[in-house]
Amino acid sequence: MTGSSGASSTFVTLSLCLLLVCSSVAVGLGASSAGAVAGDRSDTVDDATLEIDDELEEASGSVEIVVRLEEPPLADATVSDETEAYLEGHAAETQEPLLEYVDETPGASVHEEFWVTNAVVLEVDLGRVDLEAFAQFDDVEAVHENFEVPLPEVPDEQVTTLSADALNHSSEPTADESVKPTTGIDTLNAPFVWDDYDVRGEGVRVAVLDTGIDPTHPDLDLYTEDPSDPTYPGGWAEFDGSGERVEGSTPHDVEGHGTHVSGTVAGGNDSGIAVGVAPEAELLHGQVLGENGGSFAQIVAGLEWALEADADVINLSLGADGAHPELVDPVRNAAESDTVVVGAVGNDGPGTSGSPGNVYETLGVGAVDDDGAVASFSGGERLERSNWTTDWGGAPADWPDSYVVPDVVAPGVAVESTAPGGEYARLPGTSMATPHVSGTVALLLSLEPNATSEEVTTAVTDTTWKPDGESAERDVRYGDGIVDAEAAVDHLLEEVDSGDSSAVMTESDGTATNGTAIEAGNESVEEAAVDATPGFGSLGAAVAFVSVLCFGRFLTSDGSR
Numbered sequence: 001m002t003g004s005s006g007a008s009s010t011f012v013t014l015s016l017c018l019l020l021v022c023s024s025v026a027v028g029l030g031a032s033s034a035g036a037v038a039g040d041r042s043d044t045v046d047d048a049t050l051e052i053d054d055e056l057e058e059a060s061g062s063v064e065i066v067v068r069l070e071e072p073p074l075a076d077a078t079v080s081d082e083t084e085a086y087l088e089g090h091a092a093e094t095q096e097p098l099l100e101y102v103d104e105t106p107g108a109s110v111h112e113e114f115w116v117t118n119a120v121v122l123e124v125d126l127g128r129v130d131l132e133a134f135a136q137f138d139d140v141e142a143v144h145e146n147f148e149v150p151l152p153e154v155p156d157e158q159v160t161t162l163s164a165d166a167l168n169h170s171s172e173p174t175a176d177e178s179v180k181p182t183t184g185i186d187t188l189n190a191p192f193v194w195d196d197y198d199v200r201g202e203g204v205r206v207a208v209l210d211t212g213i214d215p216t217h218p219d220l221d222l223y224t225e226d227p228s229d230p231t232y233p234g235g236w237a238e239f240d241g242s243g244e245r246v247e248g249s250t251p252h253d254v255e256g257h258g259t260h261v262s263g264t265v266a267g268g269n270d271s272g273i274a275v276g277v278a279p280e281a282e283l284l285h286g287q288v289l290g291e292n293g294g295s296f297a298q299i300v301a302g303l304e305w306a307l308e309a310d311a312d313v314i315n316l317s318l319g320a321d322g323a324h325p326e327l328v329d330p331v332r333n334a335a336e337s338d339t340v341v342v343g344a345v346g347n348d349g350p351g352t353s354g355s356p357g358n359v360y361e362t363l364g365v366g367a368v369d370d371d372g373a374v375a376s377f378s379g380g381e382r383l384e385r386s387n388w389t390t391d392w393g394g395a396p397a398d399w400p401d402s403y404v405v406p407d408v409v410a411p412g413v414a415v416e417s418t419a420p421g422g423e424y425a426r427l428p429g430t431s432m433a434t435p436h437v438s439g440t441v442a443l444l445l446s447l448e449p450n451a452t453s454e455e456v457t458t459a460v461t462d463t464t465w466k467p468d469g470e471s472a473e474r475d476v477r478y479g480d481g482i483v484d485a486e487a488a489v490d491h492l493l494e495e496v497d498s499g500d501s502s503a504v505m506t507e508s509d510g511t512a513t514n515g516t517a518i519e520a521g522n523e524s525v526e527e528a529a530v531d532a533t534p535g536f537g538s539l540g541a542a543v544a545f546v547s548v549l550c551f552g553r554f555l556t557s558d559g560s561r
Helices: 014-032 080-103 131-136 183-188 190-197 257-266 296-308 325-336 430-447 453-461 485-497
Strands: 008-013 062-069 108-114 119-125 140-145 160-162 205-210 236-238 282-287 293-295 313-316 340-344 363-368 381-384 402-405 408-411 415-419 423-427 527-532
Touching (some): 062 296, 080 108, 080 119, 080 325, 108 296, 183 190, 183 415, 183 430, 190 485, 205 296, 205 430, 257 282, 257 313, 282 296, 296 313, 313 430, 363 453, 408 430, 415 430, 430 453, 430 485, 453 485
Parallel strands (some): 205 282, 236 282, 340 363, 363 408
Antiparallel strands (some): 008 527, 062 119, 108 119, 415 423
16 A cells, blocks of 8 residues: 655654553553453443343243343453453353353253444243243343334335446546546445555455355455365354354355345456445455344344454444344444444434434434435434433433434435346445445555554544535534545544644654654664655554444346345
């Protein structure tokens, strides 16, 4: 990757070196014990009482349940690897008594254990197991269903399959005059980032959680650690309804939605039309949705897998209607790992939204057309703390009293992207808008890998725009406004150049760059010359986007699924 022009040399004095040494000591202490990364995070749940989902109170026979245990307190700022290790350690310790009990209890068995949220998925025979018995464990807070997440209906817009020569495109070519971007990518100004900064997502991993992917499509390059292995290790995973990974699974798409979303994130230009925002990003795909949707456990399993795979972006083009506090902790914990979770807000129009796209820590996305008008189907509303109140959960204590979704909007009407079988499709939905934003984040991280998730999110939200006549304030239709990748990149680089970005790292040739850490080793460093070229990395800030539920689905040209 290359930085912007006008780079100059600066000098890093002993004070900076001392700052870096102190920072290294702080990181070392954080890694030495779980307590070092622990901080205050109070919840609204009364952990003295076991809350049982009303649906389970009326159930009978064998059912699949999710036992929720106390979440650990997390520091306001931690390194992602430390956070994940801390979450894993806390889950293992607190779940052990419960797992021993289940192992000794007839009529109960374990399906899956999670750490991205402290939860265990069990199969229990309600004729033999009393759910109230789980109250004996101090860390157990609630029991709820492994609820289903259906695929939403597609918005009432034209949905068609296309051949490559039928793709619409911008009249403006890229630097390669033989390639033109889709109108959606052009609206984002992504080609200016490609051409001006020579970045297309290199070095950034984006995990799409969806219905699957067709890796044989000429515009899709699914990441794998072993090209000879048909299971695409490291780049593909399938999860069943209980959250268990399907061993030996090979990449496939049960519906077409995931292939379309993946193309918008990182698709190529084999057809002569560039369909992906970040075509050089490393694309991962976790299948968490089937033909009829998915489950809570599948989504959580996908999030956990994405973090374990070191995804920098998690795209969640999926969601359950309304506010679901069950999904708050998984998203919050992913965000605490310095992961940007990008989610669709839903297709039910004004006054509505879906989870996890409406979780406060998610970068929630609505849809606009090519003229910048918000789509009639695009969700958006003001959420109050009371919207998140249930028998066992509620809004975290550090959330504001109310907030607006979406955060931003992006092209989501008649979006053209990849479809199974080497074809293309034109689809509407906030599901289609979301990968435009995930791809934009990948571009930012490719240019400035040391940026934190907060810095990247701020760059995206603070540089949006709205058509003339629209309110300058955040509102329930546009959020902050329409994403502009070029403006976001410029904003991020200005922050780095101004010294607001503190992470620093050396390059492989031993030179230090702006935004990169100087390794002094055991020698005394009094003064070092630094090549202040923007765009180089940091100490492992990873940003992950997750698109969770399918707000928009793939249909064939005759309207069948």
